[in-house]
Amino acid sequence: MARRYELHGPVQGVGFRPFVYRLANTLNLWGHVWNADGRVFIEVEGSIDALQAFAHRLTAEAPTPTQPTIAAIQAIPPTHAPNFTIQPSPTNARLSAAHRFPLDQAMCDACLNEMNNPENRRHGYAFTHCNACGPRYSIMTGLPYDRERTTLAAFPMCAECAAEYGDPANRRFHAQGIGCPSCGPQIHYRSTSGDTIRNPQAALIAALDCLRDGGIVAVRGVGGYHLMADATQDQAVATLRARKRRPDKPLAVMVPWHGKDGLDAVHELAELTECEAEALCRPERPIVLLRSKAKQQASHRLSAQIAPGLHEVGLILPYAPIHHLMLSALDRPLIATSGNISGEPIIINPEDAEAQLAEIADGFLHHDRRIVHPLEDGIYRRIAGRMRPIRLGRGATPLIFDLPQTIETPLLAVGAEQRNTTSLAWRDQLLLSPQLGDLSGFAAQQRFIQQTTELPASVAISARRVCHDRHPDYASTRWAKASGLKCRAVAHHHAHASALCAEKGLVDTDTLIFTWDGTGLGSDDTLWGGETFYGRPGAWRRVASFAPFLMPGGDAAIRSPWRLAQSLAWACGLPWRATTATNEERQLLQTMLERGLNSPPTSSVGRLFDAAAALLRLVENSTHESQAPSRLESVATEATTDSKLYRSEARNAGEMLPVDLPIEQDSDDLLRVDWRPLIRMMTDETRTVAERAADFHHALAHLIHKQVRLLRQTRPIEAVGLCGGVFQNRLLTETAVTLLAADGIEVLLPERLPANDAAISFGQIIEGLVPETNPGRRIL
Numbered sequence: 001m002a003r004r005y006e007l008h009g010p011v012q013g014v015g016f017r018p019f020v021y022r023l024a025n026t027l028n029l030w031g032h033v034w035n036a037d038g039r040v041f042i043e044v045e046g047s048i049d050a051l052q053a054f055a056h057r058l059t060a061e062a063p064t065p066t067q068p069t070i071a072a073i074q075a076i077p078p079t080h081a082p083n084f085t086i087q088p089s090p091t092n093a094r095l096s097a098a099h100r101f102p103l104d105q106a107m108c109d110a111c112l113n114e115m116n117n118p119e120n121r122r123h124g125y126a127f128t129h130c131n132a133c134g135p136r137y138s139i140m141t142g143l144p145y146d147r148e149r150t151t152l153a154a155f156p157m158c159a160e161c162a163a164e165y166g167d168p169a170n171r172r173f174h175a176q177g178i179g180c181p182s183c184g185p186q187i188h189y190r191s192t193s194g195d196t197i198r199n200p201q202a203a204l205i206a207a208l209d210c211l212r213d214g215g216i217v218a219v220r221g222v223g224g225y226h227l228m229a230d231a232t233q234d235q236a237v238a239t240l241r242a243r244k245r246r247p248d249k250p251l252a253v254m255v256p257w258h259g260k261d262g263l264d265a266v267h268e269l270a271e272l273t274e275c276e277a278e279a280l281c282r283p284e285r286p287i288v289l290l291r292s293k294a295k296q297q298a299s300h301r302l303s304a305q306i307a308p309g310l311h312e313v314g315l316i317l318p319y320a321p322i323h324h325l326m327l328s329a330l331d332r333p334l335i336a337t338s339g340n341i342s343g344e345p346i347i348i349n350p351e352d353a354e355a356q357l358a359e360i361a362d363g364f365l366h367h368d369r370r371i372v373h374p375l376e377d378g379i380y381r382r383i384a385g386r387m388r389p390i391r392l393g394r395g396a397t398p399l400i401f402d403l404p405q406t407i408e409t410p411l412l413a414v415g416a417e418q419r420n421t422t423s424l425a426w427r428d429q430l431l432l433s434p435q436l437g438d439l440s441g442f443a444a445q446q447r448f449i450q451q452t453t454e455l456p457a458s459v460a461i462s463a464r465r466v467c468h469d470r471h472p473d474y475a476s477t478r479w480a481k482a483s484g485l486k487c488r489a490v491a492h493h494h495a496h497a498s499a500l501c502a503e504k505g506l507v508d509t510d511t512l513i514f515t516w517d518g519t520g521l522g523s524d525d526t527l528w529g530g531e532t533f534y535g536r537p538g539a540w541r542r543v544a545s546f547a548p549f550l551m552p553g554g555d556a557a558i559r560s561p562w563r564l565a566q567s568l569a570w571a572c573g574l575p576w577r578a579t580t581a582t583n584e585e586r587q588l589l590q591t592m593l594e595r596g597l598n599s600p601p602t603s604s605v606g607r608l609f610d611a612a613a614a615l616l617r618l619v620e621n622s623t624h625e626s627q628a629p630s631r632l633e634s635v636a637t638e639a640t641t642d643s644k645l646y647r648s649e650a651r652n653a654g655e656m657l658p659v660d661l662p663i664e665q666d667s668d669d670l671l672r673v674d675w676r677p678l679i680r681m682m683t684d685e686t687r688t689v690a691e692r693a694a695d696f697h698h699a700l701a702h703l704i705h706k707q708v709r710l711l712r713q714t715r716p717i718e719a720v721g722l723c724g725g726v727f728q729n730r731l732l733t734e735t736a737v738t739l740l741a742a743d744g745i746e747v748l749l750p751e752r753l754p755a756n757d758a759a760i761s762f763g764q765i766i767e768g769l770v771p772e773t774n775p776g777r778r779i780l
Contacts, residue, residue: 001045001046001047001048001051001075001078002031002043002044002045002075002076002077002078002079003043003044003045003051003055003073003074003075003076004041004042004043004072004073004074004075004076005041005042005043005044005055005058005070005072005073006039006040006041006070006071006072006073006074007039007040007041007042007058007068007069007070007071008039008068008069008071009067009068009069010067010068010101010102010103011039011040011062011068014063014102014105014131014132015063015130015131015132015171015173015174015175016040016062016063016068017033017034017035017040017086017174018086018131018168018173018174018175019061019062019063020033020040020042020058021033021084021085021086021168021173021174022168022173023054023057023058023061024044024054024084025084025168027046027050027053027054028046028047028050029044029045029046029050029051029054029084030044030045030046030081030082030083030084031043031044031045031079031081031084031085032081032084032085032086032087033084033085033086033087034086034087034088034089034090035089035144035145035146036089036090036144039071040068042058043076043079044084045078045079045080045081055070055073058070063131063132086174088146089144089146090144101136101137101140101143101398101400101458102136102137102140102145103136103137103283103284103395103396103397104134104135104136104137104138104222104223104284104375104394104395105132105133105134105136105283105284105395106133106282106283106284106285106317106319106320106395107128107129107133107134107318107319107320107321107324108130108132108133110130110132110171111128111129111130111132111133111134111321112128112257112321112324114128115128115321115324115325116328121160121180121181122180122181124200124201124325125180125181125184125200125321126185126186126187126200126204126320126321126322126325126367127179127184127185127186127321127367127369128321129175129177129178129179129321130171130172130175130178131171131172131173131174131175132171133283134175134177134178135177135222135369136177137373137375137398138222138223138371138372138373138374138375138394139151139152139177139369139370139371139372140372140373141153141372143458145176146176147176147177150176150177151369151370151371151372152176152177152178152179152184152185152369154370155179155183155184155185155369156183157178157179157183158180158182158183160180160182161178161179161180161182161183161184164178165178181200185367185368185369186198186200186367186368187200187203187204187322187365187366187367188200188203188365188366188367188368189202189203189204189206189207189363189364189365189366190350190354190363190364190366191206191362191363191364192358192361192362192363203365204325204326204329204365206363207219207326207363207365208326208329208330210362210363211228211229211230211326211330211334212230212330214229214230214233214235214236214239215229215236215362215363216228216229216236216239216240216243216360216361216362216363217229217361217362217363217364217365218339218347218353218357218360218361218363218364218365219322219326219339219365220339220348220350220353220364220365220366220367220371221320221322221323222319222320222371222375222394223346223348223371223373223374223375223376223377223393223394224338224339224340224346224347224348224371224374224375224376225338225339225340225346225347225348225353225357226336226337226338226339227240227244227335227336227337227338227339227357227360227361228254228326228334228335228336229334229335230330230332230334230335231251231253231302231303231306231332231333231334231335232301232302232303232332232333233303234303234304234305236303236335237251237303237305237306237335238305240335240337240360241305243359243360244337244341244342244360245342246337246342246623246624247623248308248309248622248623248624248627249342249623249624249627250306250307250308250310250312250313250314250630251306251307251314251335251337252287252314252315252316252335252336252337252377253269253302253306253313253314253315253316253333253334253335253336254315254316254317254318254323254327254333254334254335254336255269255315255316255317255327255333256318256327256328256330256331256332256333257317257318257324257327257328261277261281262281262317263277263280263281263317265333266280266290266315266317268293269290269292269293269302269313269315269333270290270291270292270293270313270315271290271291271292271293272290273382275382275385275386275387276288276290276382276387278387279380279382279387280315280316280317281317282395283395284319284378284393284394284395284396285316285317285318285319285377285394285395286316286377286378286379286380286393286395286396287314287315287316287377287378287379287380288314288315288316288379288380288381288387289312289313289314289379289380289381289382289390290312290313290314290315291311291312292307292310292311292312292313294313302333306335309618309631309634310630310631310634311634311637311638312634314379316336316377322365322367323336336377338376338377339353339357340356341356341357343437343438343440343441343444344356344441344443344444345374345436345437345443345444345447346374346375346376347374348371348374349371350364350366353366373434374434374447375393375394375395375397375434376391376393376394376434376435377391377393377394378391378392378393378394378395378396379391379393381728381730382730383727383728383730383733383734383749384730384733384734384737384747384749386749386751388728388749388750388751388754388755389750389751389752389753389754390728390754390756391419391435391754391758392432392434392435392753392754392758393434393435397432397433397434397435398431398432398433398434398455399431399432399752400429400430400431400432401429401430401431401432401502401503401752401762402428402429402430403425403427403428403429403430403769404428404505404507405428406427406428407425407426407427407428407769409464409465410424410425410426410456410461410462410463410464410465411424411425411426411463411464411465411466411467411765411768411769412424412452412455412456412463412465412466412467412485413425413466413467413468413490413761413762413764413765413768414448414452414466414467414468414476414477414479414480414761414764415469415476415757415758415760415761415764416469416474416476416492416495416520416757416760416761417438417439417440417469417471417474417475417476417757418437418438418439418625418757419435419437419438419754419756419757419758419760420435420436420437420438420439420444420448420476420757420758420761421433421434421435421436421758421759421760421761421762422448422451422452422455422761423761423762423764423765424455424456424459424461424463424765425765425768425769426459426461426463430762430765431455431459432753432761432762433451433455433761434451435758436448436451439474439475439476440475445475448475448476448479449479452479463485464485464486465485465486465487465488465768466480466483466485466486466487466488467480467487467488467489467490467761467764467765467767467768468480468481468487468488468489468490468764469489469490469492469495469520469521469760469764470489470490470491470492470521470522470523470525471492471520471521477489488767488768490763490764490767490768491520491521491522491523491528492520492521492522492528492760493515493517493520493522493528493529493531493533493724494523494533494537494540494763494767495759495760495761495762495763495764495766495767496513496515496517496520496723496724496759496760496763497513497515497533497537497540497721497723497763498537498538498540498763498764498766498767499723499750499753499759499760499762499763499766500513500721500723500748500750500753500759500763501513501536501537501721501766502537502762502763502766503750503751503752503753503762504721504748506536506719506748507536507537507766508536509536510534510535510536510715510716511534511535511536511719511720511721511748512532512533512534512543512708512711512715512717512719512720512721513532513533513534513540513720513721513722513723513748514531514532514704514707514720514721514722514723514724514727515528515531515532515533515723515724516529516530516531516605516606516722516724516725516726516727517529517604517605517606517724517725517726517756517757518558518604518606518607518625518725519551519558519602519604519606519607522542523542526548526600526601526602526603527551527600527601527602527603527604528545528602528603528604529546529602529603529604529605529606529607529724530545530546530603530604530605530608530673531544531545531603532544532545532671532707532711534711534715534717537763537766537767537769537770538767538769538770538771539770542670543670543671543711544663544670544671544672544673544707544711545603545670545671545672545673546603546604546605546608546672546673546675547603547672547673547674547675548601548602548603549564549567549568549571549601549602549603549607549675550567550571550593550596550599550600550601550602551563551564551567551599551600551601551602551607552564552566552567552589552592552593552598552599553589553592553598553599554598554599554600557607557610558607558610558622558625559621559622560581560620560621560622561610561611561613561614561619561620561621561622561628562578562580562581562614562620562621563589564607564610564611564614565578565611565612565614565615565620566578566586566589566590566593567589567593567599567611568608568611568615568675568679569615569679569683570590570593571676571679572676572679572680574679574680574683576615576683578614578620579617579620580620580621581620605700605724605726606629606724606725606726608675608678609628609629609632609726609729610622610628610629611679612628612632612678612682612693612696613627613628613629613631613632614628615679615682615683616632616635616682616689616692616693617689618631618632618635618689618693619631619632629726629729632693632696632697633693633697633729633730633731633732635689635690635693636690636693636694636696636697636731637730637731638690639688639690639691639693639694640694640697640698640731658681658695658699659677659678659681659695659699660677660699660702660706661673661674661675661677661678661699661700661703661706662674662677663703663706663707663710671707671710671711673703673707678696678699678700681695681696681699682696694731697729697731697732697735698735700732700736701732701735701736701739702739704720704722704736704739704740705736705739705740705743708720708740708743708745709743717745718745718746719745719746719747719748720740720745720746720747720748721747721748721749722736722737722747722748722749722755723749723750723755723759724755724756725755725756725757727749727755728754728755728756733749737749
């Protein structure tokens, strides 16, 4: 008997065809397997029992991280082939909706053991990979994923590697990215004086010596450059911060791989739950935000300047061979922050690295394997018992979602200004790009243009429509309007709400969604940021918001939270004065507020967080976007942990907090929150800063609970969604979840998507699938 199988899912670049080859030979079957159109096809012959076992084991025993599904099984005439073979992939294939990109994977244990074995020919080799690990998307020049369509095509295999590639018993059988010291990529070191060390061992030693001496080395990794420095040396950290002009933003730290699971060094530096440990060890190896043990003894204490004023530290395990070599030799944590000028995209090319980072780095550890697709490290945080992405990065993007039905016209969405991503929908698939970052800079805008062109081309799709943010000054909006495609503007917070609903499969169900973030242009062309919606994608009704307050200076208020603090205090009649502003600056701001000059109103909860941090004298001027709210949360978390007032049993009992925020209905039948009692509490200096910071969080959580109870009186609400960047705040979110759960209300939180603006392009697609002429209609 003979069968033809068609398999969908992430089955390229993960050793799936070699797995099929070995399985077929184990079961004495013959035929062939090949890639085409982003799928895997298998034609196989043998006994009925063997074919049944084959079909079961294809999915049950597939190699990690594949998740294949058998899309079709067809009886075919036997060909009586003499054996089972892997056939070459067709080069003119058109990618289908079943396509999944091969994603970069961290170094596996088997390769790590080889690299550390002096008797192995790959001992100390910085590009040791196999079918189970190594770069994929970052080096891919085309699809299907075969060596000739990767940057490894520039490195012909030596006889020994070719033998491994052709040996079915070898784990490098048909592994596209393999090489060795004789035929593969190599590292080299270049000092800022211009001296180049080509010998790989000597190059590594030079880089390590620079790091030991407190220097900064730009290291070319999998998806781009890291700036690396000794995380235990205060002076090294201070130097990096000064040169990169990054005085306060926390720095990620890569820790040595110690112990059976590699986590011994992590346990020394941070508290670790089971789900956090699992996240650290994922094949993508993301940065995980963990509660720091800074006050406890450790063999290598991190510099206090790593995450100043915060109770968490971002840790990451080594994932590339070069990282393992460096961390093993130094046996100490290293800063591993993005190799770029602050605010610009990550650098991927040696020439750009030396030109742009010359005033930051003391040396450059390059390699000669070309990077095609730049990829940042992902970032995760545990919130409400599960790991939530703050940034989807290397090994996790591009990300594919299934649409509930097939669409006829391909649709592109170009996201927001910050944390920009691009999404593409075609047939029954939605493809989310890697995150680019802030589009305010020229280099980021050029990268954005490149990505919006390459993303559709990578799946052989030509978009005919484009969705964009309503804000006319966003670079993504300007690109969309100049693209020649049919445009559709989507309100920022509608996109937030729709992204969450689509992720949870609720596109045709009315749901209550809180969208709290910084600022975004609403459907009334005012700045929103504290909105509550009821409805579904394409048919949202704004049912609650915050009373608007003034942002003197517009975006300048985001960079200087003291402006927001003075605005809110002035509105409450309170005599608060910034300590970092001059008398002239304060008087000018007062005039702006009184006359309404360059002071747009906003309902933003994110800006309330900024103001609260300034009112408490924690951050009056911020050097990065999340500085003020992160500092406020850190102080509040310590108070919550220490105080009986905020223990979970007290919250469950519904104990009243010092601040209750009134809610009134305005003339548009919209519930408006009065934030003034919150500001009065924040300026009450008879209470400690920590208590006021904690009260701020808990008052907002109780406000969510209060809103839901009010809104349930007039509409059915079984589930409540929380999305927008504010809900990356663990204290606020977990307190709200506890309160709502006590009322039997299910809380929906993003899990595959970030809660922040990186999900906006996804939500724009979902909104764009609903006809504008009939917004109440089902989504597709």
